[in-house]
Amino acid sequence: MTVHADLAMVNLDSSDPVAHAGFYARALGWEVTHSQAEYAMISKDGTSIGFGLVDGYAPPAWPDEAAGKRYHLDLHVDDPAVAEKELLAAGATKPEFQPGGERWTVLLDPIGQPFCVCPRPQG
Numbered sequence: 001m002t003v004h005a006d007l008a009m010v011n012l013d014s015s016d017p018v019a020h021a022g023f024y025a026r027a028l029g030w031e032v033t034h035s036q037a038e039y040a041m042i043s044k045d046g047t048s049i050g051f052g053l054v055d056g057y058a059p060p061a062w063p064d065e066a067a068g069k070r071y072h073l074d075l076h077v078d079d080p081a082v083a084e085k086e087l088l089a090a091g092a093t094k095p096e097f098q099p100g101g102e103r104w105t106v107l108l109d110p111i112g113q114p115f116c117v118c119p120r121p122q123g
Contacts, residue, residue: 009041009048012071015059015111017051019091023110024049026090027075059112063097072113076120080105083117 014020021040025032033048034041041050061067077083084105088094091110098106104118 009050011050011052012113013054013057014051015054015057017053019110020051021049023091024051024073027087057111059108060114062095062106062108062112062114063099073115074104074118075115076118078120080117080119087117 012020017040018035018037021032021035021042024030025042028042028044030042030044030049032040033043034050038053039050041048043049075083084094084107087107092107092115094105094107095114100106100116100118104116106114106116108114
């Protein structure tokens, strides 16, 4: 194959695009660049994440291994304990099942989609 594509953006299904985008804008320090009930977007340095309304959206169960997992984001942070506290205050929740030990923490965003908080690699 000789065609090489450039990733334009990532689009995520959502039950509440405005709140979903607002949460990740706060978590990542990005700007909300579009916000409507049906679709919202955040951007930074030419990269964007879109959040599109899907009627009847239901988040995956965590840690239900039989259910299909749609996606998850890994967020590198300088201080995982501080980041966890701030993300929980912003609307995330922390499920009981935590498979990462000291390597990462699984949180659920405000619509129930899992994401991981990981220490920033050194060096």
